[in-house]
Amino acid sequence: MSAIKPKHQRLVLLVVALAVLIGAGLLAAYALSTQASYFYVPSDLVAKPPEQGRAVRLGGMVERGSIKTMPDGVTINFMVGDGKARVPVRFRGITPELFVEGSGVVAEGRMEGPTFVADNLLAKHDEKYVPREMKDMSKAQAKAVIAETK
Amino acid sequence: MSDPRDPAPKNPGTKKPGLAMWLPLGLFAAFFVLVIWGLVRPANREVESAFIGKPLPAFDLPPASDDRPGLNTTVFSGKPRLLNVFASWCVPCAVESPQLAALAQQGVEIDGVAIRDRKDDVARFLAQNGNPFARIGKDDLSKVQLAIGSSGVPETFVIDGKGVIRYQHIGDIRPEDVPLILRKLAEAGS
Amino acid sequence: MIAEIGLAVLWMAAALAALQLIAGIIALRPKGAQLGTLVRPVAVMQGVLVALAFAALVTLFLTTDLSVKLVADNSHSAKPFIFKLAGTWGNHEGSMLMWVTIMAVAGGIVALVEKRLREDTLIATLAGQAFVSLGFYAFLLLASNPFERLPEPAPEGAGLNPLLQDVGLAFHPPTLYVGYVGLSIAFSFAVGALVTRDVGPAFARAMRPWVLGAWIFLTLGITAGSYWAYYTLGWGGWWFWDPVENASLMPWLAATALLHSCSVLASRNALRAWTVMLGVVAFSMSMVGTFLVRSGILTSVHAFAVDPERGSFILALLAIYIGGALTLFGLRASTVTEGARFSFVSREAALVFNNVMLCGILGIVLLGTLYPLLTEAMGVKVSVGPPYFNPVSAIFAIPMMLVMAVGPLLRWRQDKAGRITWPVAIPALISAAVLLGIVLLAPRVSLLSALGLAIAPGLALASMMPLRGRKLRRTPLATWGMVVAHVGIAVALFGMASESAFSTEKLAAMNPGDSQQVGPWRVTLQGIAPVAGQNWTALDATVAASYDGGEPTMLHPQARTFANPPGNRTESALKTRWNGQLYTVLGEEGEDGRWQMRFWWKPFVPMIWYGGALIALGGLLALLGRVSSEVRRLVATGKIAYRRERQGR
Numbered sequence: 001m002s003a004i005k006p007k008h009q010r011l012v013l014l015v016v017a018l019a020v021l022i023g024a025g026l027l028a029a030y031a032l033s034t035q036a037s038y039f040y041v042p043s044d045l046v047a048k049p050p051e052q053g054r055a056v057r058l059g060g061m062v063e064r065g066s067i068k069t070m071p072d073g074v075t076i077n078f079m080v081g082d083g084k085a086r087v088p089v090r091f092r093g094i095t096p097e098l099f100v101e102g103s104g105v106v107a108e109g110r111m112e113g114p115t116f117v118a119d120n121l122l123a124k125h126d127e128k129y130v131p132r133e134m135k136d137m138s139k140a141q142a143k144a145v146i147a148e149t150k
Numbered sequence: 151m152s153d154p155r156d157p158a159p160k161n162p163g164t165k166k167p168g169l170a171m172w173l174p175l176g177l178f179a180a181f182f183v184l185v186i187w188g189l190v191r192p193a194n195r196e197v198e199s200a201f202i203g204k205p206l207p208a209f210d211l212p213p214a215s216d217d218r219p220g221l222n223t224t225v226f227s228g229k230p231r232l233l234n235v236f237a238s239w240c241v242p243c244a245v246e247s248p249q250l251a252a253l254a255q256q257g258v259e260i261d262g263v264a265i266r267d268r269k270d271d272v273a274r275f276l277a278q279n280g281n282p283f284a285r286i287g288k289d290d291l292s293k294v295q296l297a298i299g300s301s302g303v304p305e306t307f308v309i310d311g312k313g314v315i316r317y318q319h320i321g322d323i324r325p326e327d328v329p330l331i332l333r334k335l336a337e338a339g340s
Numbered sequence: 341m342i343a344e345i346g347l348a349v350l351w352m353a354a355a356l357a358a359l360q361l362i363a364g365i366i367a368l369r370p371k372g373a374q375l376g377t378l379v380r381p382v383a384v385m386q387g388v389l390v391a392l393a394f395a396a397l398v399t400l401f402l403t404t405d406l407s408v409k410l411v412a413d414n415s416h417s418a419k420p421f422i423f424k425l426a427g428t429w430g431n432h433e434g435s436m437l438m439w440v441t442i443m444a445v446a447g448g449i450v451a452l453v454e455k456r457l458r459e460d461t462l463i464a465t466l467a468g469q470a471f472v473s474l475g476f477y478a479f480l481l482l483a484s485n486p487f488e489r490l491p492e493p494a495p496e497g498a499g500l501n502p503l504l505q506d507v508g509l510a511f512h513p514p515t516l517y518v519g520y521v522g523l524s525i526a527f528s529f530a531v532g533a534l535v536t537r538d539v540g541p542a543f544a545r546a547m548r549p550w551v552l553g554a555w556i557f558l559t560l561g562i563t564a565g566s567y568w569a570y571y572t573l574g575w576g577g578w579w580f581w582d583p584v585e586n587a588s589l590m591p592w593l594a595a596t597a598l599l600h601s602c603s604v605l606a607s608r609n610a611l612r613a614w615t616v617m618l619g620v621v622a623f624s625m626s627m628v629g630t631f632l633v634r635s636g637i638l639t640s641v642h643a644f645a646v647d648p649e650r651g652s653f654i655l656a657l658l659a660i661y662i663g664g665a666l667t668l669f670g671l672r673a674s675t676v677t678e679g680a681r682f683s684f685v686s687r688e689a690a691l692v693f694n695n696v697m698l699c700g701i702l703g704i705v706l707l708g709t710l711y712p713l714l715t716e717a718m719g720v721k722v723s724v725g726p727p728y729f730n731p732v733s734a735i736f737a738i739p740m741m742l743v744m745a746v747g748p749l750l751r752w753r754q755d756k757a758g759r760i761t762w763p764v765a766i767p768a769l770i771s772a773a774v775l776l777g778i779v780l781l782a783p784r785v786s787l788l789s790a791l792g793l794a795i796a797p798g799l800a801l802a803s804m805m806p807l808r809g810r811k812l813r814r815t816p817l818a819t820w821g822m823v824v825a826h827v828g829i830a831v832a833l834f835g836m837a838s839e840s841a842f843s844t845e846k847l848a849a850m851n852p853g854d855s856q857q858v859g860p861w862r863v864t865l866q867g868i869a870p871v872a873g874q875n876w877t878a879l880d881a882t883v884a885a886s887y888d889g890g891e892p893t894m895l896h897p898q899a900r901t902f903a904n905p906p907g908n909r910t911e912s913a914l915k916t917r918w919n920g921q922l923y924t925v926l927g928e929e930g931e932d933g934r935w936q937m938r939f940w941w942k943p944f945v946p947m948i949w950y951g952g953a954l955i956a957l958g959g960l961l962a963l964l965g966r967v968s969s970e971v972r973r974l975v976a977t978g979k980i981a982y983r984r985e986r987q988g989r
Contacts, residue, residue, distance in 0.1 A: 009681045013614075014170055017696050024700035027732060028707040035728035036711060039721035057723060073849020073930045093847060094574075094927035094936050097908040100239050102266060108723075171673040174617065175666035178624070181710070182659060188637045188713045189652060325413060325498055 037108065043084035049111060058087060058116050059106040067101055080105065080116070091118040206233075206313045207297045211287025214264040214272050221261050221287030226313035230338035232260040232331070233307040234283070235300050238267050238275035243304040246322035247279035253328060254282035258335060262286040265295055265303055306331070310338035343408050346396030347487040350437075353389035353444060354477035356382050357470045364467025368460060368535065379463045380451040383470070387448025394428075394441040397486055401428045404497060410434065410486050412494035419497075426510030429517075432650065433486035438514065440476045442521040443469065446550070450525065455974070457546045458538050465532030472524055475657045483653070508568040516561035516588055520626035522554025523595060530619030531665055534672045539612040544605035547619065549966050551602055554622075555595045556959040562588050563952030574910040574925045576940045578839070578948055581729040583638040586709045587629030590702055594622035597698040600691045608752055610679035610688055614695070620669060624662045625702070631655055638713065683754040690747030697740035701733050708732075734788050741795055741833070745802035748822060763805040771798030785841040792837025800830035817965025825958025832951025838920075838944035849934035859941030860888045861922055868926075868935060876900045878911070881926040881935065885915055897926040897937075921945050 037055040050056045060080040067078040075092045078101075089107055099105060099121055109118035206223055213220040225231070234250060236243040254260055262283040264272050272286070289295055298307060298315065308317035308331065317334040319327065360382045367376035400408050401424050404417045414434075415427045429438040447469040454462055480486070529547040533539045565588060570578040579585060598618040605615045632638055635651020682688040708724045715722050745767060749760045775794035778785055785793070803826035807815060844859040855864040866882040878898040886892040895913040902909070915922040920943035927936025 010613075010678050013692060016692075017614075017699070018170065018173075020696045020700050021703055024703045024736065025707070027735065028704045031728050031732045032708065032711050032724060036715070036722040036724050037727075039723070055725075055727060069930055073932065073934045074847045074927075074936050094910075094925065094938055102239065108725075171613070172670040174621070175663070175670050178662055178666055181628070182655075182663070184710065184713060184717065185631070185635075185637060185655060187717055189635060189655070 039106075042080055042082045042087045045087055045111075045116070046085040052112065053110050055108070055110055057106055057108050058089070058118075059104065060087070062099070062101050062103060062105050064101045080107065087116050088114065089116045089118055091121055093121075096121055202315055202318060204315055206309060206315060207294075209287075209294045209297070211263065211289055211294060214262070214267060214269060214286040214288035215276060215281075216269070216273065218281070218283055218286045221263065221285045223313060225261065225285060226309050226311075228311050229259060230308060230310045230316070230335050231284075232258055232335070233263065233298075233309050234260055235263045235265060235295055235298075235303055235305045235307075237265045237303045238271040240303045242322035244275070244279050246304055246324075247282070249323040249325060249328055250282040251280050253323075253331065256332070258332075259284050263289045263294055265289050265292055308334045308338050342396050342399055343405065343487040343489060346393045346400070347485065349389050349396065350393040350477075350487070351481065353386050353393060353440075354474070354481060356386040356389065357444070357473045357477060360386060360470035361467050361474065364463050364470065367463050368467075376459065376463050379466050383444075383451035383466045384448040386470075386473075387445045387451075390441050390444040394437055397434060397437055398425065398428050400487075401425065401434075406495070406497060407489055407493035409488045409490050412490060412497050414497070416497035422507070423510060429514050430510065433480070433484045435513070435517065436476060436480050436484060437486050439517060439521055440473055440480060442518060443473050443476070443524055446521065446525050447473070447528075450546075450550075453974075454546050456542050458536065458542065461532050461536045461538040461543065462546075463532075464535040465528045468528040468531040468535075469525065472528060472661060475660065479653055479657075506572075508564065508572075512561060512564050512568060515557050515564065519554045519556075519558035519561055519595075520591060520623075520630065522550050522557060523591060523623045523626050525550040526554065526595075526598065526619045527623035527661070527665065530616045531668065534616055534665075534668050534676075537672060537676060539605075539616055539676045541606050541609050544602045544615060548599075548602045548606060549963060549970075551595060551599050551622075552959055552963045552966065555592070555599055556956050556963065558588065558592045558595055559952060559956040559959060562592055563949050563956065566952070567949050571912060571914070572909075574912045576843075576845070576923055576925075576938075576942070578945070581708070581724070581726055583709055584633050586705050587633045590629055590705055590709075591622060591625040593698050593702040593705070594618060594625045597695045597702075598622045601695050604688050604691050605679070608680055608682070608688055610682060611692065611695075612679045613673045613676045614692075616673065616676070617669060618695075620662065620665045621699075621702075624658070624665075625706075627654065627658045627662065628706075631658055632709065638709065680753075682752070685750065685755050685757050687747055687750040687752050687755070690743050690750055693743050694740050694747065697736045697743075700736040701740075704732050704736065705729065730788060734791075738791055738795065741799055741829070744826060744829070745799050748803070748806045748826070763808065764802065767798035767802035767805075770801060771795055774798075782841070789837045789841035792833050793841060796830045796834035796837065799833070800827050803827045803830060817968070818962045819965075821958045821960070821962025821965060823958070824961055825955045828951045828954025828956075828958055830951070831947050831954055832949075835944050835947030835949075835951055839942050839948065842943045843945075844941045846939045848937055849930055849932075850937050851934050856937070856939065858922070858939040859943075861939070861941055862886045862889070862892075863922075863924070863937075863939055864892070865935065865937060871898070873900070876902045879926065881924075881937070883913070883924050883937075885922055885924070887917065887922075895922070895924050897924045899926050899928075916946055919943055 035055075037057050038050065039057045039059060040050070042058065042060045045056075045058060058080060060082045063079040063081050063086065067076055069076050074094075075090065076095065077088060077090050079086045080089050081087075089109075091107065091109075106122040107116060107118035108120040108122070109116055111117075206226060208223045210222040211220050232253065250260060260282050262285070264286055267288065267290075269288075272288075276283075287294065299318065300307075304322050306319040306323060307315050308319075310316050316338040317331075319331060323331065360379060363375045363378045363382065366372035367374075367379060397410075400411050401415055402421070404411060404415055404419075404424065406412045406417075410431065410433050411427075414431045415424055419427070427434070429435045447466060450462075450469070451466055457465070526547050529543060529550070533543045562585075565585070566578050569580070569585075570576075598615065598621075601611045601615040601618055604611045631651055631654040634654060637651065708728050711724050712722055746760070746764055749763050751759075771794045774797060775790060778790045778793060803823055806819060807823055810819075846856050846858040846863075848854075848856050850856065850865045852865055852867045855862060857863075862885070864884045866884050868879055868881050871878050871880040878900040880896050880898045883895040883897065884892040885895055893915055895915055897913040898911040900909045900911055910925055910927075913924045915924075920941060923940040923942060925938040927938060929935055
């Protein structure tokens with residue numbers, strides 16, 4: 001409750017500010033390592049599945065002929081594949097306009113049992129004609145995807 | 151007017167802060183390095199450049215629409231041409247159609263490759279968005295698409311008179327891209 | 341002709357900026373003092389010339405002069421007037437010209453009216469401002485000339501994109517821009533003060549109106565942007581922690597901190613180095629934000645014209661300005677003499693605490709935004725969303741709001757905690773009671789929402805406490821501004837917490853005639869019919885919504901299809917009541933002929949944006965208060981000078 005010793009005030013302020021900022025940095029680093037959602041392609045998801053319920057993103061091609069609407073009219077099931085593996089995805093909601101069979105999609109959600117439950121589907125609207133993550137798929141993967149989705 | 155009025159204070163408290171005052175610059179430098187890396191990161195560029203300067207592989211595609219012939223490698227002789235990889239199910243392909251029409255109007259010959267498409271879908275797409283194409287090949291298995299190093303739609307290639315790929319444009323052609331494509335065509339023709 | 345005049349005037353303005361910089365530098369040398377008299381008039385001239393250049397571009401757009409490339413590419417003779425006007429800055433070249441215009445005009449105003457700052461500091465400030473402008477002039481004149489002519493006039497313009505004809509889109513980016521540029525003035529002041537080691541109250545008072553102005557625009561820009569995203573994306577959310585949104589939030593956080601440390605420096609002559617640092621950081625964040633958005637280095641849910649080359653240019657400027665300023669800071673900051681001291685229990689200490697917390701949030705947002713880039717460097721792709729941003733920023737935001745409630749009640753320099761026991765205890769009790777009520781009655785509300793709901797009323801009440809015992813009509817406008825802005829924070833907080841705690845959602849496939857219950861609303865799909873607009877066709881749903889059995893209101897969510905360029909967009913339909921908003925979206929038709937419909941009942945959600953508006957209003961009141969007292973002071977000193985002169989004769 002008393003005034004800080006004059007000589008040290010700046011030092012004290014500096015130490016407090018640094019401590020808070022370093023604390024913020026550490027906290028952020030910890031939270032990022034636990035809360036950031038990793039990007040998977042179907043073959044990775046099958047090979048090394050993330051723990052159940054953890055938020056991740058899944059990117060791949062919507063297989064042709066795989067979109068099935070459930071009786072409630074708002075839940076859809078479909079397969080996302082990358083040529084090597086395929087993952088069943090369930091989504092409840094209104095699909096984005098660019099979401100069509102045979103094109104790329106990024107689904108945000110989590111694994112529940114063997115199914116990927118998506119909260120959100122991203123089919124990008126900007127000039128990136130496929131989600132950027134998909135651009136890095138190897139040629140072989142892309143080839144297989146296309147062969148498969150035919 | 152120019153002399154600093156405050157002489158630099160020499161009290162013991164400032165010694166340690168002195169170093170800390172450089173911390174912001176250090177943080178900024180780290181940020182800078184990171185984004186420089188982000189900007190120059192290779193992304194997809196190797197794949198697209200790998201095919202530039204290479205001749206088109208030989209192919210012969212059946213027609214994808216009833217009023218245009220199919221596409222084979224022999225047409226790529228004489229004048230430089232554009233090869234547009236598109237699909238009726240791709241929205242950016244429709245977005246770029248005015249630019250293709252503008253290019254066609256300026257005398258550029260454009261051939262199309264329709265990827266994984268159905269004839270009636272293509273016909274509907276062309277009826278809606280105009281048909282700038284001289285020929286349209288139907289590439290159901292994306293064979294030609296992959297052979298020329300295209301991994302998505304739309305993409306547009308500048309092919310010179312000897313059938314060599316001279317330029318690859320990824321994504322839809324925006325109005326501001328048209329001059330660049332015209333320049334690449336002119337370069338390919340010289 | 342107008343285009344040529346515009347270009348010529350722009351070149352002259354750039355030349356004057358160069359002169360302003362050189363004269364400024366020479367004037368600060370021991371022997372060059374006489375050049376100092378040149379700097380002010382040159383700055384004013386530069387402002388006038390560049391304003392003329394901007395007026396020329398506006399004229400070209402309003403008259404749709406199709407021989408100018410920029411107009412032909414971005415406008416159309418059939419566009420409505422308002423979009424012709426907005427077309428001026430709705431493109432890269434025009435927005436750059438707008439940027440330098442605001443910058444130079446602001447510099448001219450500083451040169452005209454600023455009389456309290458030491459002359460050498462002012463010269464250094466104007467030279468700094470000229471230095472910053474020169475980078476943009478160079479880019480404008482060498483790489484993106486807005487006045488370029490076409491070899492032959494175009495028959496018609498290419499810019500009739502109906503998707504871009506949106507009033508929100510026309511005025512939202514420039515609002516943020518004005519904020520960014522305002523912070524560049526603060527940056528110049530900070531650099532000027534560092535150069536002459538003149539960091540004191542006069543510097544803070546000179547800088548404060550510019551920071552306030554910029555902050556008001558940023559607040560409005562963020563609030564409007566959030567509502568726009570809420571309304572147009574059709575996802576029911578109002579903030580997505582998307583890079584584009586974060587890019588506008590970060591300068592706001594820094595500007596908020598700067599605003600508060602400025603007032604400590606202005607009235608108490610403390611926090612000198614810190615304020616200078618924040619001045620640099622705030623502008624850095626504007627540039628970093630612009631860079632992140634424009635370069636396309638991060639992926640965003642909002643469509644945005646990106647261009648890596650322009651991104652590199654902004655990055656180069658960023659390196660020069662910010663790297664330079666931070667180097668100067670490293671060299672000079674430890675020689676800035678320490679300011680006045682204060683006790684742990686004092687208004688200064690509370691403001692320091694809030695400043696540090698704001699910077700903590702800023703760091704967290706910046707780290708979260710850049711983290712995907714960082715991990716990508718290591719070959720791992722991640723995205724960072726609300727699960728990170730919400731709780732981690734709350735860890736800093738909640739203590740900050742608690743101190744925010746107490747801070748304005750404390751006295752400067754030194755105070756006793758006991759003196760403010762009662763004004764603090766009442767709001768604290770209210771908050772505690774609300775928290776208890778939520779825990780008992782609605783145990784499923786998440787911790788963060790519960791804390792938000794509890795803090796909001798207490799904070800609102802505590803924020804009004806500084807007015808107690810005052811004569812309301814004689815309370816300074818600046819105090820009113822603070823109170824209104826702080827209440828605005830509480831209002832927005834309540835809206836956010838209520839939205840996340842009490843929103844109810846219903847997603848269903850419906851046949852015409854079907855009904856659904858969403859919270860207190862009974863919604864009935866009455867029919868779907870095609871409708872046509874100017875350049876779109878749409879499926880239009882008629883939804884009858886009745887609140888708690890009352891008279892039904894008709895809502896019309898649509899799924900629009902645009903012809904040129906082709907595209908689809910959902911148009912959500914909203915019904916606002918005093919206690920919340922009903923949000924309806926029309927989806928697709930299923931194979932069985934049923935229609936996907938999505939409804940949300942969001943209690944008190946509009947308070948988020950009302951709060952934002954209140955915050956901006958508070959800023960405006962404070963600005964008016966500062967400016968009017970400044971004007972009164974100028975008039976008074978003028979009168980005294982005049983009297984003296986007369987008496988002298």
